[in-house]
Amino acid sequence: MYNYDFSTLNSSDFEEFVCDLLNANEESNQSVIKYRTFKDGKDKGIDFLYSTRENELEIVGQAKHYYRSGFSQLKQKIKNEEKKKVNKLNPSRYIFATSVDLNVANVEDVKELFSPYIKSSTDIYGKSDLNKNLENNPKVLDSHFKLWFSSKNVLNKLLNYSIEGRSSEFIDTEIKKRLRLFVKTRQFGQARTTLLKNKFTIITGEPGIGKTTIAEMLIYDFIKENFELTYIYDDIKEVEQVFKNDDSKQLFYFDDFLGHNSYEIIRAKSSETALMKILRRISNSTNKYLILTTRTFILNSAVNESEKLRSLNLKTKESTIELHAYTESIRTQLLRNHIEEADISTDHKTILCTKYITNFIVKHPNFSPRSIEYITSTGIIEGLTPEEYQSFIQDNFNKPSEIWKHAYEQQISDIDRLLLNTMISFSDSVDISELEYAFIARLNYEVQNNNFRKPLNPFNTTLKRLEGGFIINEYQHQRKTPHFKFINPSLVDFLLDYLRKEKDEVIRIAESAYYLQQLTSRLYQLFETDVKHPFSKSLQERLVNEDSDFIKVGSKTSDYLTIVFLLQKHSNEKSKEEIIIRNLELINDWSFLFDDEYLIYQMAEFLEIIESNNVIRFFALESPMVFTILLLNTNELDEATDLVELMQTKFEIDLEKFFQQENYTSLSEHFSELFNYKIENEIEWLKEYSYDESSADEKEQEIISLLDEFISIGLEIEVDFTPFREFNWVEVGFENYLNEQMLKDN
Numbered sequence: 001m002y003n004y005d006f007s008t009l010n011s012s013d014f015e016e017f018v019c020d021l022l023n024a025n026e027e028s029n030q031s032v033i034k035y036r037t038f039k040d041g042k043d044k045g046i047d048f049l050y051s052t053r054e055n056e057l058e059i060v061g062q063a064k065h066y067y068r069s070g071f072s073q074l075k076q077k078i079k080n081e082e083k084k085k086v087n088k089l090n091p092s093r094y095i096f097a098t099s100v101d102l103n104v105a106n107v108e109d110v111k112e113l114f115s116p117y118i119k120s121s122t123d124i125y126g127k128s129d130l131n132k133n134l135e136n137n138p139k140v141l142d143s144h145f146k147l148w149f150s151s152k153n154v155l156n157k158l159l160n161y162s163i164e165g166r167s168s169e170f171i172d173t174e175i176k177k178r179l180r181l182f183v184k185t186r187q188f189g190q191a192r193t194t195l196l197k198n199k200f201t202i203i204t205g206e207p208g209i210g211k212t213t214i215a216e217m218l219i220y221d222f223i224k225e226n227f228e229l230t231y232i233y234d235d236i237k238e239v240e241q242v243f244k245n246d247d248s249k250q251l252f253y254f255d256d257f258l259g260h261n262s263y264e265i266i267r268a269k270s271s272e273t274a275l276m277k278i279l280r281r282i283s284n285s286t287n288k289y290l291i292l293t294t295r296t297f298i299l300n301s302a303v304n305e306s307e308k309l310r311s312l313n314l315k316t317k318e319s320t321i322e323l324h325a326y327t328e329s330i331r332t333q334l335l336r337n338h339i340e341e342a343d344i345s346t347d348h349k350t351i352l353c354t355k356y357i358t359n360f361i362v363k364h365p366n367f368s369p370r371s372i373e374y375i376t377s378t379g380i381i382e383g384l385t386p387e388e389y390q391s392f393i394q395d396n397f398n399k400p401s402e403i404w405k406h407a408y409e410q411q412i413s414d415i416d417r418l419l420l421n422t423m424i425s426f427s428d429s430v431d432i433s434e435l436e437y438a439f440i441a442r443l444n445y446e447v448q449n450n451n452f453r454k455p456l457n458p459f460n461t462t463l464k465r466l467e468g469g470f471i472i473n474e475y476q477h478q479r480k481t482p483h484f485k486f487i488n489p490s491l492v493d494f495l496l497d498y499l500r501k502e503k504d505e506v507i508r509i510a511e512s513a514y515y516l517q518q519l520t521s522r523l524y525q526l527f528e529t530d531v532k533h534p535f536s537k538s539l540q541e542r543l544v545n546e547d548s549d550f551i552k553v554g555s556k557t558s559d560y561l562t563i564v565f566l567l568q569k570h571s572n573e574k575s576k577e578e579i580i581i582r583n584l585e586l587i588n589d590w591s592f593l594f595d596d597e598y599l600i601y602q603m604a605e606f607l608e609i610i611e612s613n614n615v616i617r618f619f620a621l622e623s624p625m626v627f628t629i630l631l632l633n634t635n636e637l638d639e640a641t642d643l644v645e646l647m648q649t650k651f652e653i654d655l656e657k658f659f660q661q662e663n664y665t666s667l668s669e670h671f672s673e674l675f676n677y678k679i680e681n682e683i684e685w686l687k688e689y690s691y692d693e694s695s696a697d698e699k700e701q702e703i704i705s706l707l708d709e710f711i712s713i714g715l716e717i718e719v720d721f722t723p724f725r726e727f728n729w730v731e732v733g734f735e736n737y738l739n740e741q742m743l744k745d746n
Contacts, residue, residue, distance in 0.1 A: 002131040006099040007067050008150040008179035010337050014065040017144050018097045019048040021130065022061070024137035035061060045085025048095075060091035060117075067099040067127075071106050074098060078113050086117055095123045102126030145221070146179045154224050178216060181341055183333045187325050188214050192221070199283045200290035202257075204299050205321030207489055208370025211293045212255060214321060218291055219253055227251040227289070235597055236275045239282075239290070249287045257292045258302050271597055273635030277677075326369075331362035334372055342376040347386045352376070357393060364397045370490060371396060374403075379468030379487070404494035412465070415455070418442055419462045420470060424495045425509050425518040429474060429485035432463075438514040445512030496522070507536045516550045516562050524570060535570040544573045547583065557592050558599055560584070565602055568610065577612050584618055593629045600633045607646065620651040627653070628663050637674040641706065655713040668716045675719045678703060683723050691733040700724050 006014060019037045026033045035048040050059040062082065066074040086094055094117035096110055102124070111118050118124060125133070134140060141147060148154055191214050195201040203211045223229055232238045232254035239252050257275075282288045326334070339352050351357055352375075361367065361375075374380060375393050384392055396403045408417065422439045423430055430438075436459045446452035455461070463484075467473065470491060474483045486492050499506055499522075506523055513519050524535070535543075542549070547563050560583040567576045593600055603626065610616060619626060627647055634640040647653040659667060682699045690696060700721060707719055
């Protein structure tokens with residue numbers, strides 16, 4: 001027997017569901033009765049209605065979603081409000097439905113309260129009655145996506161995915177709340193269709209438009225069908241670690257896969273080839289799907305700059321979430337859902353429900369789901385009078401960029417701003433202990449340099465003031481060390497924009513930095529070409545003279561290398577070369593590079609730009625392992641070839657000797673893989689762009705010539721050239737020519 005508790009439906013969803021269910025009953029009984037719903041049912045006491053020529057109010061229905069309140073509060077609601085509405089309507093027949101589970105006595109109470117309009121107790125539907133009727137009309141489930149998730153069995157599947165770092169998203173109350181807030185649009189259907197067709201989809205849109213929400217709904221839908229979910233945190237290569245070479249059901253999800261700051265975008269760029277391999281692998285597998293999200297302009301930029309990504313035709317797999325798809329009725333429903341769920345005062349809800357404010361919000365050009373979330377957040381609006389709240393709403397939509405500015409500059413103190421600025425230097429989130437050390441270091445800097453007066457217990461006091469309004473504890477539902485993140489991505493965008501304009505504040509954050517991460521995550525990229533805020537003189541001196549301050553207990557070996565990169569790029573100090581050599585000599589084991597795609601990318605950049613003979617000599621003589629690691633982490637043959645040429649010309653490395661001594665077997669296997677992958681890519685290109693047989697011959701000869709060069713320096717490479725023989729390139733060329741002519745004609 002079905003046992004839905006309807007807790008994933010909001011009030012409007014529940015009304016629609018009841019209407020559809022009763023219509024299904026009437027249809028199965030071959031009745032002429034057809035109920036229709038009304039958006040303004042709350043005002044008139046009509047949630048669904050059947051009319052005849054003789055009587056406009058032949059049958060009136062009401063659906064009350066009181067699953068959280070229970071029968072006693074429902075009974076009071078009927079006595080105080082609903083009975084009066086029914087008396088005024090005076091229908092021929094009245095039907096009442098509720099998500100509350102009703103016993104026999106409850107049914108009698110409801111019938112008596114609505115006498116004489118409820119003709120029979122069969123016109124009263126409680127939770128059990130609705131489930132019984134649904135069992136007889138299972139097709140109703142198909143049109144009520146959210147209803148599936150109020151089943152205990154389905155919900156338990158979701159709750160089992162308590163993933164490290166994301167577990168608060170898989171908590172009973174959180175899942176149900178998200179489902180109740182969600183309004184299904186055609187964009188959800190388009191994203192699902194694209195995903196099923198291509199095995200992966202890229203959900204794009206502007207900040208706050210609802211990308212993550214649609215991705216989450218797709219995830220819930222797949223988990224319902226027994227798919228195993230894997231969150232990708234940092235690198236698309238994580239897919240390879242858990243990918244199963246069978247027909248098992250797997251779903252992979254990578255939010256902001258191209259990053260949203262320079263550091264993350266560079267990391268994503270270094271993984272382009274890995275992304276291509278995984279997308280092709282998933283496309284050719286059974287029961288494997290991948291959901292990616294990114295901001296529209298970042299995807300456009302990445303595709304325009306990368307021939308690799310263009311070759312995948314990623315734009316055809318894109319599911320774009322656009323503002324114009326949020327019709328006025330959908331906007332109104334989103335607003336109502338948030339009002340219903342918001343833990344804000346009745347006075348604030350009253351303001352939101354006024355016709356003037358509702359129309360102002362849903363018709364405003366700056367409407368977005370995030371804007372609705374923001375104006376209904378308890379920590380943001382707490383303490384505002386109704387008049388102030390109305391002004392706050394209008395200001396938020398008329399000048400959205402000014403809202404955080406006002407809160408940042410007018411509503412919090414200097415010490416609060418110092419904590420927020422310290423936190424943004426880490427990235428979007430940070431462990432509480434690291435945040436405290438860094439914050440105290442900033443306060444000490446202000447005391448020493450700007451006559452700041454440090455209050456008692458500053459960290460905990462400041463943290464409490466900001467929590468809920470500006471920052472939140474990611475692990476608030478679990479017994480874990482607190483890890484704080486910004487309450488809203490729009491706050492992150494504001495703070496980053498603020499820092500771009502405030503050179504002095506950037507310098508203060510940097511000069512007081514306690515961790516290297518504070519310098520590299522946001523403020524200064526290791527090899528960024530356009531640095532708007534160069535290192536101050538004092539920071540350069542600190543890195544040269546006090547570089548050991550950044551090496552903490554338990555620091556990674558990579559910190560020595562990070563200091564080297566920062567000095568090379570940002571320091572003009574004469575003694576920097578000595579410090580660079582010293583830090584390089586402190587690295588006894590370079591194997592840590594294997595675990596960090598970003599550092600490998602930076603290392604390759606560093607080796608290209610260094611001009612110091614001493615540093616060049618160091619790598620040529622002392623650290624051949626570095627080149628081995630870099631070669632083994634190249635993703636394409638052209639990249640490996642360029643590195644080998646650099647080793648020979650700049651570092652004067654004897655290649656034959658190098659390849660004989662350094663991980664000979666591993667390098668031979670890796671180059672074999674690169675050559676075969678090169679052939680695979682060339683075949684894909686030829687299938688789409690070649691016009692004659694000579695193109696394939698030329699590509700094959702280029703690869704053979706390159707292969708001979710590597711064999712001549714001692715590598716044994718196994719290459720399969722048979723793919724070039726698998727196609728009739730004359731026919732392929734003719735077909736490509738015809739396709740091109742057809743495109744021209746169109």
